[in-house]
Amino acid sequence: MRVMNENTPNEHREEHGMAKTSLAGRIRRYLLTGIVVTAPITITIYLTYVFLTFIDDKVSRIIPKEWYEGFYGETAIPGLGLIVALTFFIVIGWFATNFLGLLIIRVYEYILDRMPVIRTVYGAIKQIFETIMASQSSAFREAVMLEYPRKGVWSIGFVTGVSKGEVQRVTDEETINVFVPTTPNPTSGYLLFVPKKELVYLSMTVEEAVKLVVSAGIITPPDRGGNSK
Numbered sequence: 001m002r003v004m005n006e007n008t009p010n011e012h013r014e015e016h017g018m019a020k021t022s023l024a025g026r027i028r029r030y031l032l033t034g035i036v037v038t039a040p041i042t043i044t045i046y047l048t049y050v051f052l053t054f055i056d057d058k059v060s061r062i063i064p065k066e067w068y069e070g071f072y073g074e075t076a077i078p079g080l081g082l083i084v085a086l087t088f089f090i091v092i093g094w095f096a097t098n099f100l101g102l103l104i105i106r107v108y109e110y111i112l113d114r115m116p117v118i119r120t121v122y123g124a125i126k127q128i129f130e131t132i133m134a135s136q137s138s139a140f141r142e143a144v145m146l147e148y149p150r151k152g153v154w155s156i157g158f159v160t161g162v163s164k165g166e167v168q169r170v171t172d173e174e175t176i177n178v179f180v181p182t183t184p185n186p187t188s189g190y191l192l193f194v195p196k197k198e199l200v201y202l203s204m205t206v207e208e209a210v211k212l213v214v215s216a217g218i219i220t221p222p223d224r225g226g227n228s229k
Contacts (some may be wrong), residue, residue, distance in 0.1 A: 049111065056081035140179070143209035145200040148180060155180050156209055163193050173197065186213050 027062035059081030095101040113119045141160040149155070162168075163175035173195040202209065208221035 038222050055085050057124055059085045140206055143202045143204055143206055144178060145202060146178060146180075146192070146194055146198060156213055157181075157192070157194075157199075158206060158209070160191075161198075167193055171195070181210075181213050183216050185209055 019141050056079060061081075063080065063084060089143045096105060112122050128209055140158050140160060144157050144159055145154050148157075149152055157178040157180045160177045160179050161179055163171070168175055171193070175193045176199060178194050178199070179189055180192055181187075203224040204212075204221040211219045212221060
């Protein structure tokens with residue numbers, strides 16, 4: 001006895017269309033996942049290569065060709081500029097940690113401090129680098145939430161320190177320096193002086209908070225439960 005297929009031609013077309021849609025959806029999901037996984041690695045490698053190549057090229061230009069022509073020919077030695085630059089910074093770092101180096105640094109800082117415009121620029125740059133490089137500094141090591149730009153709207157921020165000097169003196173409460181980054185470029189943003197009691201300290205790390213900001217909320221860190229403070 002012959003069994004008749006009860007599916008109509010329209011139903012066959014609908015099932016075929018759903019299968020194609022499902023396949024297209026999976027391909028699209030795989031494509032986006034592949035981009036998310038490979039893009040950060042690729043961009044990081046590329047930027048690192050560009051930076052190292054830039055340093056190598058600039059430093060190599062100031063090295064006399066006579067130093068390496070005899071055993072390498074007319075072509076510059078790849079990586080020589082980078083090696084020279086690293087060696088230079090190491091020597092300067094060693095020199096700056098001994099008595100004579102500290103004395104020389106104090107002398108030129110004293111001279112720069114007498115130059116109105118230069119002392120402002122130098123002081124600001126020095127303070128930024130000291131804050132970033134200091135191993136014991138709490139700058140950018142705590143993620144917080146605060147109501148900004150208005151009540152009821154919350155933003156992610158990073159604690160950069162405790163307010164001091166005139167900023168703290170003219171306020172009635174303990175004030176914290178908070179950097180509120182913009183999305184998707186966290187290198188720009190706003191510096192806010194916020195009362196400590198108005199901050200919500202988060203359990204997520206600074207790296208996780210940066211990913212949250214850069215991804216515009218797409219990459220959400222896991223909830224570890226409870227605030228750190």
